Amino acid sequence: MEVNDMNCAEVKKSIIEADGKFEKLAVSAATLAELNSHISSCEKCASLKRRMIEMTSAIALDRVPETPGLAAEISRRIFQPKQAPVIVQSEPGFFEKLASLLGIGREGFSPAFSAIAILLVVGAIAGYLYVKSLDSENGIIAVNETNKNQINPEVPKKQAVAVKENIVTPKEEQKKNNVGIFTVSSGKLAGNVPADFSGRLSVAEDSELKFNYKNAVNIALTPGTRFSFVGAGIELESGSLSADVYVKTKFTVATPEAIVEVTGTRFTVSRTNGETEISVTQGNVRVTDLVCCEVSSLTAGCKKSVSTKKHKKEPLKSIETIHETSPVVINAVTSEIVLHDDTVEVKSDTKVINLIDKLKNDNINGGK
Amino acid sequence: MRGNSSAVLMQNNDTEVIEKIKSGDNSEFEKLITRYSRMIFSLSYRLLRNVEEANDLTQEVFFRAYRFIDKYNPEFKFSTWLVRITYNLYKDRFKTKQVQIIQLTHADDDDRPEEQIADKSAGPDERVEKSLKSKEIVSIINMLPGNYKSVIVLYFWGDYSYEEIAEILEIPVGTVKSRLKRAKGFLLEKYVRLLEKWK
Numbered sequence: 001m002e003v004n005d006m007n008c009a010e011v012k013k014s015i016i017e018a019d020g021k022f023e024k025l026a027v028s029a030a031t032l033a034e035l036n037s038h039i040s041s042c043e044k045c046a047s048l049k050r051r052m053i054e055m056t057s058a059i060a061l062d063r064v065p066e067t068p069g070l071a072a073e074i075s076r077r078i079f080q081p082k083q084a085p086v087i088v089q090s091e092p093g094f095f096e097k098l099a100s101l102l103g104i105g106r107e108g109f110s111p112a113f114s115a116i117a118i119l120l121v122v123g124a125i126a127g128y129l130y131v132k133s134l135d136s137e138n139g140i141i142a143v144n145e146t147n148k149n150q151i152n153p154e155v156p157k158k159q160a161v162a163v164k165e166n167i168v169t170p171k172e173e174q175k176k177n178n179v180g181i182f183t184v185s186s187g188k189l190a191g192n193v194p195a196d197f198s199g200r201l202s203v204a205e206d207s208e209l210k211f212n213y214k215n216a217v218n219i220a221l222t223p224g225t226r227f228s229f230v231g232a233g234i235e236l237e238s239g240s241l242s243a244d245v246y247v248k249t250k251f252t253v254a255t256p257e258a259i260v261e262v263t264g265t266r267f268t269v270s271r272t273n274g275e276t277e278i279s280v281t282q283g284n285v286r287v288t289d290l291v292c293c294e295v296s297s298l299t300a301g302c303k304k305s306v307s308t309k310k311h312k313k314e315p316l317k318s319i320e321t322i323h324e325t326s327p328v329v330i331n332a333v334t335s336e337i338v339l340h341d342d343t344v345e346v347k348s349d350t351k352v353i354n355l356i357d358k359l360k361n362d363n364i365n366g367g368k
Numbered sequence: 369m370r371g372n373s374s375a376v377l378m379q380n381n382d383t384e385v386i387e388k389i390k391s392g393d394n395s396e397f398e399k400l401i402t403r404y405s406r407m408i409f410s411l412s413y414r415l416l417r418n419v420e421e422a423n424d425l426t427q428e429v430f431f432r433a434y435r436f437i438d439k440y441n442p443e444f445k446f447s448t449w450l451v452r453i454t455y456n457l458y459k460d461r462f463k464t465k466q467v468q469i470i471q472l473t474h475a476d477d478d479d480r481p482e483e484q485i486a487d488k489s490a491g492p493d494e495r496v497e498k499s500l501k502s503k504e505i506v507s508i509i510n511m512l513p514g515n516y517k518s519v520i521v522l523y524f525w526g527d528y529s530y531e532e533i534a535e536i537l538e539i540p541v542g543t544v545k546s547r548l549k550r551a552k553g554f555l556l557e558k559y560v561r562l563l564e565k566w567k
Contacts, residue, residue, distance in 0.1 A: 059505055075398050
């Protein structure tokens with residue numbers, strides 16, 4: 001530090017560093033003299049120096065409470081041998097009784113652990129049996145020879161087995177591959193139905209096909225409707241589909257002109273001669289028209305027709321109120337419609353298909 | 369420690385005691401407890417400002433020291449090692465506790481602790497004033513961020529040198545100096561304002 005350059009800021013630094021006592025500083029005698037000289041001529045710095053000394057004294061005044069016996073307490077904690085825990089034999093609880101009934105003693109795993117383990121094992125077995133029974137009820141294709149024969153006697157055994165592998169664990173597969181679970185309640189299909197229900201299917205002319213999707217959507221297809229299962233939904237080629245989404249779930253109905261993504265509503269989608277008509281009974285439907293780049297909302301009681309030809313250069317067709325024409329009339333909450341130009345984009349990417357015994361029993365193969 | 373002439377002697381004594389403990393005479397550890405428990409308690413209390421918590425921390429420090437005595441490096445002073453354990457345990461507690469953090473470089477915040485203090489104590493006599501000043505300064509120290517508070521506590525109450533503080537906190541000496549400078553500057557500023565309020 002240059003003596004001649006000393007100013008209040010530098011003196012303040014020294015005051016702080018030395019706690020107001022310059023003699024503590026490791027500085028030259030000349031610097032010390034200059035500091036003292038500055039203090040004697042600068043009341044502000046002199047005051048600050050006094051305050052610093054006062055403050056340091058005030059800090060030193062702080063007292064720590066007495067803690068008699070602290071050392072003894074520490075010694076006791078360190079050196080006192082740990083006493084063996086006292087085990088109190090209590091009345092057996094529920095788990096202990098259960099474990100005892102099942103022949104598991106106190107010496108092995110804890111009774112609660114053992115009982116829970118047993119309950120889990122029993123639950124797993126029950127679950128397995130339940131799933132097996134569901135497979136049987138829901139008519140998972142080719143689960144066994146009998147079912148396989150009912151669906152399509154001509155399906156080779158290898159193919160049937162392959163299908164079985166795809167759907168043997170419906171819930172897991174569904175999660176993994178976004179596979180939909182369709183359960184037919186009535187109706188029949190026309191023509192030869194592939195063993196895995198892939199490709200285009202047709203509802204028999206003399207039958208309305210009704211089925212359920214994941215215990216969340218009731219679906220009805222009018223006679224002659226041509227469709228296919230696609231991922232978590234249905235691709236509608238022609239005919240009419242009515243859906244009642246009574247539990248919020250993802251369900252998609254696709255036509256060449258539109259994709260109807262449903263999260264919970266009741267609606268009808270019909271397609272004839274390259275035109276798709278969507279009608280909503282209750283709730284709101286959002287329509288995204290990718291041709292016109294417009295989004296509109298369909299409210300309950302409204303319908304909308306979508307045609308790629310009409311939409312080429314025209315604005316979105318106005319929403320008009322419809323009269324009740326859909327075969328299924330029910331309540332609705334919300335739904336979403338996404339229109340694509342000439343293509344159908346299906347967001348799910350895997351095969352669907354589980355049909356129940358009902359479907360098989362309705363003589364699907366001989367539907368026409 | 370700064371200006372402590374008996375430190376070297378005590379360190380030699382500690383080394384002997386520790387050698388005995390390491391060779392199996394665990395009862396020798398009681399000497400270390402007797403010698404340093406008050407010091408560690410004082411440090412713990414200054415950091416925590418709670419007798420029970422400080423008591424608990426002190427016990428934990430000695431328990432750890434006893435358990436890990438084999439890991440003690442005789443190159444360092446035993447007291448420094450204990451203080452380091454204290455600081456590390458304090459840091460663990462500090463992490464889990466919500467601590468009010470204040471800025472060390474502020475200019476015009478309105479919610480200042482000394483303003484609340486000033487209203488409470490009009491016209492104290494000199495003795496009471498000193499006591500109040502001490503309490504208020506301590507309360508301001510107590511509000512400092514943990515890394516500044518540790519430095520201040522070790523400097524003012526632990527009487528450690530910059531090098532020892534750096535060793536305990538495992539930070540460079542330069543960092544110790546800069547933290548001390550900032551913390552002391554902050555405290556001085558607060559103290560001056562406090563006095564102005566009291567006038």
